Amino acid sequence: MSMDPASPGARLALIDIDGVLADDTHRLHHAMRGDWGQYFDPDQLARDGLLSPGADLYERAIVEYDEVRFFTGRREDIFEPTRRWLDRHALLHPVVMRPRGNGRPLSAFKADYIAEELTRSGYARITLWDD
Template identity: 30%
Template sequence: MRRIVLCDLDGTLANVDHRLHHIKDGNNDWDAFFGTSSADTPIEPVIEMVRALAAAGHAIHILSGRREDARADTEEWLARHEVPYERLVMRGLHDHTPDDDLKRGWVEADYDLGEILLAVEDRNMVVNMYRALGLVCVQVAPGGF
């Protein structure tokens, strides 16, 4: 049966360590944070897992907290690193909703929970939200931020 895999991007598929300084220690330069995303390095083990899930026939839907104005760079990055996906959902330009609430809203509005095989995520609060919905969630890194 074809099912959906929900997958995060930043910190899950893409290593964002090189740009975290833009939003840490009192910095709030989200334009610079998102504007340097094309230089992210791939997190290969997670990308390999996503490729295997896609090869098994599952639909990969990327739910990203990145702003919509980063879509072109994001799509180029995904293509360059050969990340298979059927759908890319991104936050609105002026949407500051916390990631767990943002993704819960997307899931509740757009999906039947029974069609979701699993979620792949790094942030604790989003992992906890998926699990509270009764979904299996693979947490790929500690994400206490």
């Protein structure tokens, strides 16, 4: 899941998808019930709109940061519908997804990924936008 080491002093922007870029309000009732299968259903994901504040944040990040990645709790088994949605909205940077079978809390997965990148990569700064 890690990328190549960064240049010394490089800055990495990590941008969450659901609730930051993707308007998931029509799916939230599934999340509130813990029905993650329906929440992440590819047909439902395809209906997400692009949130204007998230689009603005992305445009700033690609100018102000050396590297941008999308950083989501979505599982790797829904990579294709996720990539299609990103491509449809011209969001063309790499996406980091939760590995299949990873049942750890999302906060632990994200914290460990960031710690690994700070240790391994040499980034001077990592900024995460999440909801």
